[in-house]
Amino acid sequence: MKIKRSDFPKEFIFGTATSAYQIEGAAFEDGKEPSIWDIFSHEKGNVKNMENSDVACDHYYRFEEDVELMSQLGLDAYRFSISWPRVLNKNGKKNQKGIDFYNRLVDKLLEKNIIPFITLYHWDLPYYLYEKGGWVNDDIALYFRDYAAMMFELLGDRVKHWITLNEPWCSAFLGYYMGIHAPGHKDINEALKAAHNLLRAHGYAVGVFREIVKDGKVGITNVVMKVEPANEVEEDYQMAVLVDEFINGWFHDPVVFGKYPENAKGVFGKLGIRTYDNDLDIISVPIDFFGVNYYTRQLVTYDPDEPFMYKIVPGNLPKTEMGWEVYPSGLYDMLKKLYIRYRLPLYITENGMAGPDKLEGGLVKDTYRIDYLMKHFEMALKAINDGIDLRGYFIWSLMDNFEWAEGYSKRFGIIYVDYSTQKRYFKDSALWLKDFLNS
Numbered sequence: 533m534k535i536k537r538s539d540f541p542k543e544f545i546f547g548t549a550t551s552a553y554q555i556e557g558a559a560f561e562d563g564k565e566p567s568i569w570d571i572f573s574h575e576k577g578n579v580k581n582m583e584n585s586d587v588a589c590d591h592y593y594r595f596e597e598d599v600e601l602m603s604q605l606g607l608d609a610y611r612f613s614i615s616w617p618r619v620l621n622k623n624g625k626k627n628q629k630g631i632d633f634y635n636r637l638v639d640k641l642l643e644k645n646i647i648p649f650i651t652l653y654h655w656d657l658p659y660y661l662y663e664k665g666g667w668v669n670d671d672i673a674l675y676f677r678d679y680a681a682m683m684f685e686l687l688g689d690r691v692k693h694w695i696t697l698n699e700p701w702c703s704a705f706l707g708y709y710m711g712i713h714a715p716g717h718k719d720i721n722e723a724l725k726a727a728h729n730l731l732r733a734h735g736y737a738v739g740v741f742r743e744i745v746k747d748g749k750v751g752i753t754n755v756v757m758k759v760e761p762a763n764e765v766e767e768d769y770q771m772a773v774l775v776d777e778f779i780n781g782w783f784h785d786p787v788v789f790g791k792y793p794e795n796a797k798g799v800f801g802k803l804g805i806r807t808y809d810n811d812l813d814i815i816s817v818p819i820d821f822f823g824v825n826y827y828t829r830q831l832v833t834y835d836p837d838e839p840f841m842y843k844i845v846p847g848n849l850p851k852t853e854m855g856w857e858v859y860p861s862g863l864y865d866m867l868k869k870l871y872i873r874y875r876l877p878l879y880i881t882e883n884g885m886a887g888p889d890k891l892e893g894g895l896v897k898d899t900y901r902i903d904y905l906m907k908h909f910e911m912a913l914k915a916i917n918d919g920i921d922l923r924g925y926f927i928w929s930l931m932d933n934f935e936w937a938e939g940y941s942k943r944f945g946i947i948y949v950d951y952s953t954q955k956r957y958f959k960d961s962a963l964w965l966k967d968f969l970n971s
């Protein structure tokens with residue numbers, strides 16, 4: 533059964549997503565100050581092939597061309613992030629050139645009838661704040677609140693859909709525990725404190741949003757994974773429950789219920805981590821939607837030798853270039869689980885795949901990405917037809933870009949970027965999407 537755009541509610545929006553550090557470039561230009569990723573990517577061993585985003589997709593200078601491409605595809609919406617160190621400097625002063633870039637980008641999108649969705653924080657913390665302790669310094673939540681208020685004042689007249697944080701789980705646990713993302717720390721106590729401060733930052737930002745953008749909608753975007761036991765044995769099921777709470781609840785439950793997930797909290801409580809319960813009133817101020825980033829499932833098995841008694845087991849389904857299993861039904865399962873548990877409107881703020889994309893004669897035959905997207909579109913439609921309040925779907929990503937520790941080796945775009953020339957090429961998936969959006 534081939535689904536069509538018209539099978540979706542007419543107000544359902546299709547878009548693409550990017551983030552500042554991954555596409556903008558101009559990393560040290562027009563008054564922009566360094567972020568933790570500008571520093572981390574220049575430190576040996578952190579990013580494959582020592583790549584960085586000094587130039588990236590040169591989007592800072594090419595944004596008009598890129599918006600034109602979005603318009604040609606017929607996108608309803610575009611999700612992007614603001615680079616905090618591009619708009620606010622270490623003396624707490626606005627950087628007008630950086631602000632002007634986002635003003636022009638928003639105006640260009642509106643001119644093309646593309647709805648802007650802004651993410652305030654997509655991992656590029658100003659480096660001077662990291663030097664003050666970064667996400668481990670409790671004051672960071674107030675710095676974020678003031679940055680958020682400034683952006684709401686500057687763009688809230690035209691931008692009505694805002695996301696406070698992208699994937700705080702990654703900021704906290706990849707950045708402060710596993711050390712594979714900036715700032716590259718490996719300390720579980722720091723990671724849990726960072727997680728808590730990210731949630732506090734979110735709560736403070738929502739508070740000021742209600743005062744400044746009265747007709748706007750605000751949410752938080754979390755990465756979710758369908759967590760399943762590797763083996764049908766009791767101990768693996770128990771670990772799956774724990775890991776599901778840790779990955780799919782640690783940044784959802786406090787925001788809606790004002791408390792951390794019980795079982796997972798039991799594990800971290802043993803580590804003697806304060807859960808700062810008195811902050812949960814701030815953290816759980818009401819939001820308008822959850823952003824859902826879905827890519828794959830995670831198989832877990834009990835392993836008493838591991839720090840948290842579990843380890844991840846590779847599955848046997850077909851995988852993308854990231855080694856992630858293609859598991860469309862997991863999207864449906866997670867949308868259903870989130871909607872039943874939290875009863876909030878949902879946007880898929882990221883879904884997509886990294887593929888072995890080859891540019892030949894100006895074409896990229898990424899039929900595997902068309903198949904991937906079609907299967908996940910079908911799951912989104914199934915969720916809507918089952919009564920889940922799903923309101924939009926953003927493909928990750930508009931264009932190939934800097935994939936963090938993987939550098940430019942992983943191509944997620946529906947638009948191919950030739951980094952040696954900065955030329956953009958519609959992949960077959962982009963041409964397919966253009967037809968789908970007009971179907």
Ligand SMILES: OC[C@H]1NNC[C@@H](O)[C@@H]1O
Nearest residue numbers: 551699825882928935944
């Ligand atoms: O790994 C693909 C994407 N996942 N979510 C966050 C984005 O910044 C990544 O590029």
